[in-house]
Amino acid sequence: MNRLAQLFNNKEDKDILSIYFTAGYPHLDSTLAIAEELEKAGADFLEIGFPYSDPLADGPVIQNSSQVALQNGMTLEVLFGQLKGLRERVSIPVYLMGYFNTVLQYGVERFCKSCAEVGVDGVIVPDLPIYEYEELYEAVFKRYGISNVFLVSPQTSDERIRKIDSLSTDFIYLLSSSATTGKDLKVSEERLSYFQRIKALNLENRVVIGFGISNHESFQQAARAADAAIIGSAFVRQLENEDYLECIPKFIRSIKEG
């Protein structure tokens, strides 16, 4: 059984929290230390972003962390070097998240192979759409056992969601609204009914809600409306502090316990 399935099997009635951060930010070598600290503090699984010069689905906070990470010298080559030690230090599920052009230049097959070698569970590549994935890359991902996670937005039709569900293997990334990352979203009736519509589809895969979740209230609503919730920009903002590692336990507590 893979790490994510295990996590959900043991979850009981806990709200599952996933955290996103950008590799190589704030410092080139901070990637693993942050991952380790997050696990200790109680994060349930992680998305590690690999930076891109033109991150068009991201708002200002993650644009900035990406730019700093690139200036620090982060590349996929460097990241996979750092992640060689991942499974000695981190046991929770880890997904890599980034844009397709960097994967394409690294080599799609080589990328999947590197993911498998270092113990990464899957990837989220927002600008690799389902048609191109199915036509060109699904076989390679499967060969290396790397799960590819697709996004679903409030405008995605039920028919397309079912198609995405059939191509997915771990979870579906449900966007809380059509927005770039880092917008603060208020808990609303409209959003709840969208979450309920998805739930009623009885999908094969777990559903994890992300984008715009920044505090205990929005986390709890999302985590309970689906299987888990992801926090990105609100966490990356914490890393601006000089003592960023020490901020992590407090931040996780504030999200989980309010």
Added chain:
Amino acid sequence: MNEKGYYGKFGGAYIPEMLYPNVEELRQEYLKIMHDPDFQAEFDQLMRDYVGRPSPLYLAERLSERYGANIYLKREDLNHTGAHKINNTIGQILLAQRLGKKRIIAETGAGQHGVATATVCALKGLECVVYMGAVDIERQAPNVARMKMMGATVVAAESGSKTLKDATNEALRDWINNPVDTHYIIGSAVGPHPYPDMVARFQSIISSEAKQQLLDKKGKLPDYVMACVGGGSNAIGMFYHFLDDENVQLIAAEAAGQGIHSGHSAATSVLGKEGVLHGSRTILMQTADGQVIEPYSISAGLDYPGIGPQHAFLHENKRVKYVSITDDEAMQAGLLLTRLEGIIPAIESAHALAQLEKMKFEKNDDVILCLSGRGDKDLDNYMKYFSF
């Protein structure tokens, strides 16, 4: 092109799911709308009475004498707003209206596409937001003023290098955040399918006119057709109806900036590698790690790190010859046209003119060159360069 927007291996729609409904709606509707007689009638009428088409095909006699061939200039510089960009914005605003959109967004580099978009929004009474790199806003003050006067909101793109590619990112982000009521008018033959095809179809009026105009004058097809290429909208429009005429040689001039290998260049066909940029698989300038390299050209309209996917395809299958022209060569060619013909060209178009110096023509060759825009916006640049 296949139904998924691929020209060979180039094209497609590499977009995040948030953009899928918008782009899919366009993909399903654009051909239906463009083929609708009511749409065509309105498009034709605006092209004639508002833009001033057909634009003349002018035999530049003194230029012809210098190069030993018949050089015909396709005068897109005489269009309303001064460039070919208006052909596409008229088409897309009529499309946006028929899709029921209330708000228009656009990206712009030098400001020509921004002005052309603000113009059609004023004409149709639609809200208009134009994204422009903070650096370009500084460099192109007159065009910023024109957009504002026409009622558009100009938003500075402060991310990345603060130029055209960042303005494009910001426009795409706006579209993600406003998926229902907004149409994005992309100005070049780039972006996810169906944009490259849609823009090419609207700009193809350039070659449909030019082909007929030369037939009327000479009863034959041209030997050469030439244009400048950044993203590639005027070039694809100029080549469109000649693509199947194998005896017509097609030549596209891209910007080599301070020299192809100077580190300050936009010579994508030489320096670019296959990758994904702004939603399509194409050729782009990038690092080994896949980070987009900021291009450079003295002409803001050619200052783009990629080329449209159809151009990538035409480059690969060698139907079009791509050549590189430096800043200096373009500026000299711009001055030459001004002195020989009394026409001040946009610095973009001057890149195509500069290629004339390098051609080996036969005496009776007929050459059509797309004069894509006028040089009014570039006067500051010309004055500084030549110390007038």
